[in-house]
Amino acid sequence: MAEQQETRERWGMVVDLDLCTGCNACVTACAMENNIPWVGEEEAGYGRNMFWIRVQRTWEGEYPEVSPAYQPVMCQQCGRAPCEPVCPVFATVHSEEEQINLQVYNRCIGTRYCANNCPYTARSFNWYDYTYQIPAPMNYYLNPNVTVRRRGVMEKCTFCVQRIRAGQEQAKAAGRTLQDGEVIPACAQACPADAIIFGDLSDPESRVSKAARSQRGTTLLEELGTQPKVTYLKGGGYYGG
Amino acid sequence: MSDTISRRNFLKLSGLSAAAAVLTGCGPAARYVTRRPYYEMPEYAVLGESTYFATTCIECPAGCGLIMRTFEGRAIKAEGNPAHPVNHGKLCSRGLTGVQGLYNPDRIQRPGKRARRGNPTLEPLDWDTALGVVREALNGAGAGVAFYLGLAPDHLYDLVLELTQAIGAPPPVRFGALGMFEARATLVEAVRQVFGEARFPYFDLAGADVVVSFGANFLETWLSPVAYTRGFSQFRRTDGKKRGYLISFEARRSLTSGVADEWLPVPPGTEGQVALALGSLLQSRGWKVPLGAGQVDVEASAAAAGISMERLEQLADRIARAEHPLFLPGGQALAHAGGLVAARNILLLNLAAGNMGRPGGIFLSPSRPDSGSLRDVQALIEQMRAGKVETLFIHGANPVFELPPALGFTEALANVPRVISFASFPDETALQSDYVLPDHTPLESWGYQRTLAGSDRMIFSSLQPVVVPLYDTRATADVLLSAGKLPYNDEVTFLQSKLATLLNEPGVTVEATEIATFWARYLQAGGWWTQQAGLTTPTNQPDLQVEMAQGAAAPEGQFRLITYPTHLGDGSGANRPWLQETPSPSTTVMWNTWVEVHPQLAEKLGLKDDDVVRVTSPSGSIEAVVYLFPAIRPDTVAIPFGQGHTALGRWAEGRGANPAVLLGAQLNEAGDLAYGDVLVTLSPTGRRRPLSRLESRAGVYGEH
Amino acid sequence: MKKTLPWWLRPWVRVTAGLIVLILLGGAVGGIYLTQTVPQQPIQFPHNFHVGAGIPCLYCHPGAQWGPVAGLPSTQKCWGCHQQVAKTKTSPELQKLVAYVEKGEGIPWVPVFIQPEFVHFNHRPHVAAGVACETCHGDMKKVTVAQPIPRQNMGWCLSCHAKQAPEKWTRLSDCSLCHY
Structure with a gap:
């Protein structure tokens, strides 16, 4: 069977903060998809949660005009990622193919340099064998498409690369190219407000490209020159109304 | 050496x-790992590929459609059913962690008998003996049999209703913590009084342009949170229309108030007065609001609610300018002594806005609500206390945990000679039962669920087993049918006979002329629903008037208590480790119970973050940890509901505190718990217990 | 006065230390040896005979043409042919198959061509690209019970990926092709 012509996607994400309600469904969805272990109350108190995506809540103003701002933050899949050059064993590498940052678990030796260098604190470290402590039969729901990480390994959001691969594979097997919206990460799939849009930024007509061009668009800490692939659309009713 | x-x-x-x-x-x-391949491969199985099954989420009564991903016979992940009219492929945290219920290591694995109530060990029982016990109970005096069911509008309720009619028992009592916090009975009663039919209302958020929420936390737990979040998303979008504007009256800035464009922290219990004042102001702007004969003192109402007249006038202007204003009566506004009046006032504003059955307006669900109020539960408790209940069957609810102890359910239970629980998990109520005959968990079950409150159309959402039952459990419907009181062989026969009424219905997604085809398509599609949106349009315009509602400020030294359900739902989510670990959105606290205290109040009382404080109400007292919350009225404190389990497995037990202890037993006019009127005092214990929270982590590794 | 040797020069210390090193080395060698041994299979399945009889690989391992795993045949698939084969009644190995059929159980095979859990391999693109089964799995005409082939590691994967068209190299050398 003839393979389709190689296409090169540039995966990106847009988070509409005006639609985001802060409900944390994305956090749970991500955990259930990516075999992310829970760490328990005490470990969570030490800040050792394994979230690949977290919803940051900040307060603005004074009572009674005080208002929360919610922002889901995951790995921004930087074009020039600060985590990559500091890894001594090349476990944190850039994917030329998918234009995302990869974490190769079997290479990682747990120096945690990458986490220290990440301006978004998007990386989490397996301080213990959290996943292997899941009591049977609860381990039955672990996703076979995602590696179960061991102690001493760094991990982070992958843009659900297993879903990207599965989508590409499916399209190839059917002899066609990927359609916009065919690959969705778990967070965007679950988001009840549909505030997370995922897709191919190299296609100007894709939903994510159109959303990323919005006037409300901004990227996190862009002054660092990290070239993030995640665009946030400002909320709070600063427009229209 | x-x-x-x-x-x-x-x-x-x-x-x-x-x-x-x-x-x-x-x-x-x-x-090397041993692989045991199939003995005979099912036709649908493809090696190395996932199999997907459509079913329904019954983690809460909303009934969202699920597509379960299964792999080699294991349930891997819950995904939303994109075609389902309630959730359109979306899910909340609770639904997503459904697999942690299915594979929970603390599940009750086989039927058992308890030698002594409260003793955690169950003596194993074989199903034949267990069925014998059920048969004997149902053969006894019909009036001595009582059923206590959860809120789910499912086939089991229909079956139990038929069963109780057949044996001459009273109809099942249905209650759950979520209904208690939403004050469902008050909502339905107000709808009955205003629109003439006792139905659940459906509010079309998507079509509205200004939404005024009176304590409706519709983004988190209210009625059908995923459906309403979807509606909110449409409401906020600007594709070819104006961005929706959300105004929220609520003493605490909940998730919903958090995204509101305007938040007005009114004292709990004054929502009805605010509605009245707004009605009066809107009348002067040309609305036809049925104001009462007496003079409405707008200024007094505004003062009671702590809103300046200027602000109220501005709000009235904005609402009057809107094309589709919508007013939501939420649980926080209804669970007061004057709750029914408040609910009526808010619904009458909808009536005045001409919202009946128009886009961006209010519709009525065609299904009977059938949900009980706390008054029904009280009546049952009276019967139990008087020794008139011989056998109590409990399914889908955990009354020992959920009900305020002041109602005396647990004590009344001692007078019931035989308590049979169908719980899947060793919860507090199962612990107080003589027999536990575990039902399958939802992902192992057949069934249907009618949708009451979260959809623009009539739905029978389907349930089918996505995995083979893990343990020696049995469907409660089969257990009850085994007594031979109803003319159905088993659960599936019952389901099919009920669904047969839908055959040949016009304009449906599943069209078939005989039940076998219907059944197959119904399971595959995830349910039956009409092609076109269509709900009842409320028409009745009774001679009702907006009334003055009660509401008073808290006396000095006492504070109003807000108890609100979180993503742990009615508390049954506390045994899902990932629900425990998912941070509370507004506080980012995990794994515990906290008391939200405004920093000003904390300063006055000398309280700091992480101080353990004793919260005392006339009904009881609990200890919880102080969380300084800037977005709550300084005369009000809030405690989330769901923790404080004394049973329910390793992740739930001995964690946090149960605020139900504080709630008392005062009911409002519609028979719902007036939990919003509870006053509490805070006293420091001198101890500290750091809460695990996400917010300390953002930026640097936390100091904890 | 006898001068005491420093402890690390005492002969029995050195003998003990040597023994420890030997035990560790022996353990390591033994462990590595054991990983390379062939696991016990429930039935001594003769691949050579089945392939020799002209049965295509994909008849029993059909997953290879459409998905990630080739799969192992169900008991009923074996039985489909074997209930008509006269030898089924006489051969002692085949009596084991009969036993599994009678019990209605799957046969607990032990796959030998395995990769660690952090490697995600997919058969389909390889089969689609025309890679023959024996390229990776050896000539099954020559083996009875399937034998693992040593050193099927990442270098071995890449040595073949490197021989593909140069424009495919970015894709075929991408870490996330197999590791996620």
């Missing part, structure tokens, strides 16, 4: 054990 020897011995020993570990760890057993 002895030092050297012991050290050497240690080294030798460790060397040996390392070698032993290497030898055993590297054997073929470690490297």
Whole structure:
């Protein structure tokens, strides 16, 4: 069977903060998809949660005009990622193919340099064998498409690369190219407000490209020159109304 | 010298054990894994590929459609059913962690009998004996049999209703914590009074342009949170229309108030007055609001609610300018002594806005709500206390945990000779039961669920087993049918006979003329629903008037208590480790119970973050940890509901506190718990217990 | 006055240390040896005979043409042919198959061509690209019970990926092709 012509996607994400309600469904969805272990109350108190995506809540103003701002933050899949050059064993590498940052678990030796260098604190470290402590039969729901990480390994959001691969594979097997919206990460799939849009930024007509061009668009800490692939659309009713 | 020897011995020993570990760890057993392939491969199975099954989420009564991903016979992940009219492929945290219920290691694995109530060990029972017990109970005096069911509008309720009619027992009592916090009975009663039919209302958020929420936390738990979040998303979008504007009256800035464009922290219980004042102001702007004969004192109402007249006038202007204003009566506004009046006032504003059955307006669900109020539960407790209940069947609810102890359910239970629980998990109520005959968990079950409150159309959402039942459990419907009181062989026969009424219905997604085809398509599609949106349009315009509602400020030294359900739902989510670990959105606290206290109040009382404080109400007291919350009225404190379990497995037990202890037993006019009127005092204990929270982590590794 | 040797020069210390090193080395060698041994299979399945009889690989391992795993045949698939084969009644190995059929159980095979859990391999693109089964799995005409082939590691994967068209190299050398 003839393979389709190689296409090169540039995966990106847009988070509409005006639609985001802060409900944390994305956090749970991500955990259930990516075999992310829970760490328990005490470990969570030490800040050792394994979230690949977290919803940051900040307060603005004074009572009674005080208002929360919610922002889901995951790995921004930087074009020039600060985590990559500091890894001594090349476990944190850039994917030329998918234009995302990869974490190769079997290479990682747990120096945690990458986490220290990440301006978004998007990386989490397996301080213990959290996943292997899941009591049977609860381990039955672990996703076979995602590696179960061991102690001493760094991990982070992958843009659900297993879903990207599965989508590409499916399209190839059917002899066609990927359609916009065919690959969705778990967070965007679950988001009840549909505030997370995922897709191919190299296609100007894709939903994510159109959303990323919005006037409300901004990227996190862009002054660092990290070239993030995640665009946030400002909320709070600063427009229209 | 002895030092050297012991050290050497240690080294030798460790060397040996390392070698032993290497030898055993590297054997073929470690490297190779046995695979047991199918004996006979099912037709639908494709090697190495996932199989997807459509079913329904019954983690809460909303009934969202699920597509379960299964792999080699295991349920892997819950995904939303994109075609389902309630959730359109979306899910909340609770639904997503459904697999942690299915594979929970603390599940009750086989039927059992308890020698003594409260004793955690269950003596195993075989199903024949268990069915004998059920048969005997149902053969006894019909009036002595009582059923206590959860809120889910499912087939089991229909079956139990038929069963109780057949044996002459009283109809099942349905209650749950979520209904209690939403004050469902008050909502339905107000709808009955205003629109003439006792139905659940459906509010079309998507079509509205200004939404005024009176304590409706519709983004988190209210009625059908995923459906309403979807509606909110449409409401906020600007594709070809104006961005929706959300105004929220609520004493605490909940998730919903958090995204509101305007938040007005009114004292709990004054929402009805605010509605009245707004009605009066809107009348002067040309609205036809049925104001009462008496003079409405707008200024007094505004003062009671702590809103300036200027602000109220501005709000009225904005609402009057809107094309589709919508007013939501939420649980926080209804669970007061004057709750029914408040609910009526808010619904009458909808009536005045001409919202009946128009886009961006209010519709009525065609299904009967059938949900009980706390008054029904009280009546049952009275019967139990008087010794008139011989057998109590409990399914889908955990009244020992959920109900305020002031109602005396647990004490009344002692007068019931036989308590039979169908719980899947060892919860507090199962612990107080004589027999536990575990039902399958939802992902192992057949069934249907009618949708009451979260959809623009009529739905029978389907449930089918996505995995083979893990343990020696049995469907409660089958257990009840085994007594032979109803003319159905088993659960599926019952389901099909009920669904047969839908055959040949016009304009449906599943069209079939005979039940076998209907059944197959119904399971595959995830349910039956009409093609076109269509709900009842409320028409009745009774001679009702907006009334003055009660509402008073808290006396000095006492504070109003807000108890609100979180993503742990009615508390049954507390045994899902990932629900425990998912942070509370507004506080980012995980795994515990906290008391939200405004920093000003905390300063006055000398309280700091993480201080353990004793919260005392006339009904009881609990200890919880102080969380300084800037977005709550300084005369009000809030405690989330769902923790404080004394049973329910390793992740739930002994964690946090149960605020139900504080709630008392005062009911409002519609028979719902007036939990919003509870006053509490805070007293420091001098102890501290740091809460695990996400917010300390953002930026740097936290200081905790 | 006898001068005491420093402890690390005492002969029995050195003998003990040597023994420990030997035990560790022996353990390591033994462990590595054991990982390379062939696991016990429930039935001594003769691949050579089945392939020799002209049965295509994909008849029993059909997953290879459409998905990630080739799969192992169900008991009923074996039985489909074997209930008509006269030898089924006489051969002692085949009596084991009969036993599994009678019990209604799957046969607990032990796959030998395995990769660690952090490697995600997919058969389909390889089969689609025309890679023959024996390229990776050896000539099954020559083996009875399937034998693992040593050193099927990442270098071995890449050595073949490197021989593909140069424009495919970015894709075929991408870490996330197999590791996620």
